[in-house]
Amino acid sequence: MKKMAFIAALFGVLALAAPAQAARVEVQWWHAMSGVLGERLNELVEKFNASQDKYTVVAVAKGNYDEVTNGVIAAYRAKRPPEMVQIAERGYMTMLLSGAVVPVQELLDQKGYKVDFSDFIKPVASFWSYKGRMSAMPFNSSTPIFWYNKDHFQKAGFDKPAATWQELEMQLYAIKAKGVSECGTVLPGDFFWSLLENYSAINNQPYGTLANGFDGLGTEFVYNKTKVVSQVARLKKWLDDGVMQIAGQGFSPEQLFTSGRCSTFVNSTASHGNIERNAKINWSATFLPHENDINPPLNSTIGGGAIWVMKGHTPERYDAVAAFLDFVAQAETQVWWHGVTGYVPATNKAYGLARERGYYKDHPTREIAVLQLSRGTPNDNSRGFRFGNFVQTMLAQRSEVEAVFTSQKQPQQAMDDAVKRGNEILRQFEKLNAGKGTEWAPEAK
Amino acid sequence: MKAGSPIATSSIWPEAPAAPPSGLARSQHKSPGETVAGRSAVTERAGRARTTKRGQPDREPGLKRANFGRGAGLPTLLLLPQVLILVFFFFIPSLRALTQSVLLSDPFGTTVHFVWFDNFKALFASGEYRQSLVTTAWFTVAQNVITLAIAVVLAFATDRVVRARSVYRTLILLPYAIAPAIAGILWAFLFNPVVGPLAHMLHGLGISWDPNRNPNDALWLVIMAASWKHICYDYIFLVVGLLAVPVSLMEAAAVDGAGPVRRFFLIALPMLGPTIFFLAVMNFIYGFFETFAIIDAVTHGGPAGATNILVYKVFVDGFINLDLGSSAAQSVLLMSFALICTLLQFRYFDHKVNYGV
Numbered sequence: 001m002k003k004m005a006f007i008a009a010l011f012g013v014l015a016l017a018a019p020a021q022a023a024r025v026e027v028q029w030w031h032a033m034s035g036v037l038g039e040r041l042n043e044l045v046e047k048f049n050a051s052q053d054k055y056t057v058v059a060v061a062k063g064n065y066d067e068v069t070n071g072v073i074a075a076y077r078a079k080r081p082p083e084m085v086q087i088a089e090r091g092y093m094t095m096l097l098s099g100a101v102v103p104v105q106e107l108l109d110q111k112g113y114k115v116d117f118s119d120f121i122k123p124v125a126s127f128w129s130y131k132g133r134m135s136a137m138p139f140n141s142s143t144p145i146f147w148y149n150k151d152h153f154q155k156a157g158f159d160k161p162a163a164t165w166q167e168l169e170m171q172l173y174a175i176k177a178k179g180v181s182e183c184g185t186v187l188p189g190d191f192f193w194s195l196l197e198n199y200s201a202i203n204n205q206p207y208g209t210l211a212n213g214f215d216g217l218g219t220e221f222v223y224n225k226t227k228v229v230s231q232v233a234r235l236k237k238w239l240d241d242g243v244m245q246i247a248g249q250g251f252s253p254e255q256l257f258t259s260g261r262c263s264t265f266v267n268s269t270a271s272h273g274n275i276e277r278n279a280k281i282n283w284s285a286t287f288l289p290h291e292n293d294i295n296p297p298l299n300s301t302i303g304g305g306a307i308w309v310m311k312g313h314t315p316e317r318y319d320a321v322a323a324f325l326d327f328v329a330q331a332e333t334q335v336w337w338h339g340v341t342g343y344v345p346a347t348n349k350a351y352g353l354a355r356e357r358g359y360y361k362d363h364p365t366r367e368i369a370v371l372q373l374s375r376g377t378p379n380d381n382s383r384g385f386r387f388g389n390f391v392q393t394m395l396a397q398r399s400e401v402e403a404v405f406t407s408q409k410q411p412q413q414a415m416d417d418a419v420k421r422g423n424e425i426l427r428q429f430e431k432l433n434a435g436k437g438t439e440w441a442p443e444a445k
Numbered sequence: 446m447k448a449g450s451p452i453a454t455s456s457i458w459p460e461a462p463a464a465p466p467s468g469l470a471r472s473q474h475k476s477p478g479e480t481v482a483g484r485s486a487v488t489e490r491a492g493r494a495r496t497t498k499r500g501q502p503d504r505e506p507g508l509k510r511a512n513f514g515r516g517a518g519l520p521t522l523l524l525l526p527q528v529l530i531l532v533f534f535f536f537i538p539s540l541r542a543l544t545q546s547v548l549l550s551d552p553f554g555t556t557v558h559f560v561w562f563d564n565f566k567a568l569f570a571s572g573e574y575r576q577s578l579v580t581t582a583w584f585t586v587a588q589n590v591i592t593l594a595i596a597v598v599l600a601f602a603t604d605r606v607v608r609a610r611s612v613y614r615t616l617i618l619l620p621y622a623i624a625p626a627i628a629g630i631l632w633a634f635l636f637n638p639v640v641g642p643l644a645h646m647l648h649g650l651g652i653s654w655d656p657n658r659n660p661n662d663a664l665w666l667v668i669m670a671a672s673w674k675h676i677c678y679d680y681i682f683l684v685v686g687l688l689a690v691p692v693s694l695m696e697a698a699a700v701d702g703a704g705p706v707r708r709f710f711l712i713a714l715p716m717l718g719p720t721i722f723f724l725a726v727m728n729f730i731y732g733f734f735e736t737f738a739i740i741d742a743v744t745h746g747g748p749a750g751a752t753n754i755l756v757y758k759v760f761v762d763g764f765i766n767l768d769l770g771s772s773a774a775q776s777v778l779l780m781s782f783a784l785i786c787t788l789l790q791f792r793y794f795d796h797k798v799n800y801g802v
Binding site for chain 1: 549550551552553554555556558573629630631632633634635637638639640641656657658659660742743744745747748749750751753761762764765766767768
């Protein structure tokens with residue numbers, strides 16, 4: 001009897017709820033945020049849903065970025081894609097030339113939303129736009145910064161980490177020599193991003209031809225002829241001398257820093273939430289170092305994800321999508337997201353708002369990423385990276401750098417091989433995508 | 446007792462009725478009175494065994510040939526689930542892999558070029574793929590040998606454990622219940638050169654253990670992890686196989702003065718031939734196809750591709766790099782390697798295996 005009553009009640013509730021929901025247009029957003037970030041994302045979506053009564057965004061966690069990408073590919077091939085999907089920065093060219101997405105700026109224009117894309121922080125805007133038009137909505141943008149253990153530096157007799165790699169090296173060796181800590185720094189899991197790619201941008205080194213790929217698919221890697229080679233040699237030397245440690249699998253580099261074992265750590269500004277919660281040490285953060293013969297250093301570049309809009313849905317659904325993207329771009333949303341996650345605010349307006357409210361007085365390290373991203377004017381070397389199959393070329397490069405760490409190859413040899421492998425991958429992408437992307441420049445038609 | 450006496454099968458499992466005396470008999474082989482009890486408890490099986498020995502197994506209905514009555518209806522119905530599973534989870538995916546392997550396509554499938562065998566040619570020209578082949582060969586062979594060797598020792602020991610035998614067996618079977626990814630993380634942590642307790646032990650012994658910077662260490666680590674995960678599988682089959690070794694033969698050997706180790710190697714092991722052959726094939730298949738979760742958790746295929754075995758490369762190229770054509774070509778090749786390997790094993794080792802008794 002109880003069961004029957006329960007079922008009857010359930011139907012009753014459904015019957016009541018159905019008409020109320022039918023009035024709202026529902027759209028899906030697949031994302032890759034887990035843990036605390038996932039909870040914050042859900043809050044963001046709830047805020048949007050509560051802010052109006054026409055649309056409902058349903059956020060669906062689909063695993064990590066790779067799983068989300070594979071999920072959306074499978075869904076698109078089965079002709080049932082979600083309306084929106086969050087894709088990591090390395091997937092940019094794949095998404096852009098997929099023929100499966102709707103340009104975000106055009107969609108917002110068409111639906112009458114006035115989002116001022118010229119106000120976006122430059123490396124953020126340049127990374128996610130193609131031929132001057134925004135192709136995806138920047139959502140979670142980060143950049144690597146330099147974290148350090150204040151106590152270790154003070155004990156070794158330093159105020160703070162030096163601004164150049166050369167001086168920093170002396171500091172780290174001193175910290176070890178004085179017995180303050182046996183591990184000066186830890187190799188980041190994404191060292192290719194922070195210590196090679198961002199290193200190249202900050203130190204004004206070209207990574208590939210044709211303005212790092214911004215000027216065409218014919219781009220070729222050239223980092224085997226730049227300071228990247230000596231950077232790899234430096235990392236290898238630090239490893240050999242025990243100044244740098246590798247956390248390895250089964251353990252995260254971040255834990256080596258937050259536990260007070262390693263004195264410094266290069267990692268994304270997005271790890272603010274984790275480090276604030278887990279660190280039992282007196283920590284702080286500063287800008288990434290630069291080479292002593294490069295002055296002034298340029299801006300760093302972004303990592304993270306953006307929201308792409310998928311093709312194949314009804315106009316009503318795109319109304320909902322446009323309304324949500326407009327909500328995401330608003331300064332208030334950006335300030336809130338910046339505050340609760342550590343990702344950078346995407347617009348100058350949002351950054352100004354956070355500053356005005358004295359947010360950085362209490363959280364000085366959260367401003368570093370914004371300042372580092374927005375210093376100077378981005379040039380061809382620091383605008384960002386536009387390489388096809390960028391995940392694949394990165395994995396080939398990582399493997400070659402590891403061959404240096406395992407003493408199987410000299411740095412120059414390894415970078416030559418990495419560039420050779422990378423260029424083969426780029427040529428395959430070029431072959432597959434030649435002549436695509438014209439839909440992104442409507443004025444050129 | 447003579448070696449030619451009727452063959453009796455006994456059980457080393459305590460639950461079986463004949464077990465206590467015979468189990469005791471094996472561990473205390475110098476008490477002939479007990480062995481007689483062991484034999485008499487299983488004499489009803491002797492008849493069947495004798496006929497097989499003559500090479501004319503009886504054709505009792507229901508034993509060697511299933512009898513489902515007339516018509517093809519019921520057999521078809523009973524076969525259907527298995528056939529459907531094969532069609533949907535093997536034949537259709539295999540066909541798709543075959544077609545994909547001669548295509549160059551973007552992940553979303555909007556552009557597709559037919560490229561003949563370019564994907565295969567690119568693979569054979571790639572040093573990375575050749576390295577992966579060599580790594581896979583080392584990995585599967587070492588994993589196979591280690592798994593079998595340890596499982597044989599443990600199975601042999603099971604026979605000699607008298608007290609708490611079920612606890613012992615359960616403990617050995619436990620790793621099978623652990624998901625490969627979890628097992629991988631466990632091994633990665635235990636042998637992590639910075640924080641792992643076992644790594645510290647190795648360092649204490651003067652061994653410079655570092656799987657992050659030494660390719661051989663990394664390869665050994667994944668071999669050990671993969672073997673550890675699979676020992677229990679081999680162990681179950683070997684323990685059951687040992688049950689089928691006639692007690693009378695063992696006893697005869699004991700009477701002739703052979704010690705337990707000698708009896709094991711000269712009598713039990715040769716009689717386990719079919720089981721070991723089967724397990725060797727299964728271990729290869731396990732090593733080829735089912736170890737990628739362990740690799741992913743322990744090393745990510747690194748350092749510098751040192752543990753990048755074929756199946757892990759298929760996963761990375763297909764799932765992470767979205768290079769579907771190459772990934773499909775690799776899975777086609779991997780499947781052919783596994784097939785060739787299995788066929789070779791049957792061709793060269795099958796006839797050496799003693800299926801008698």
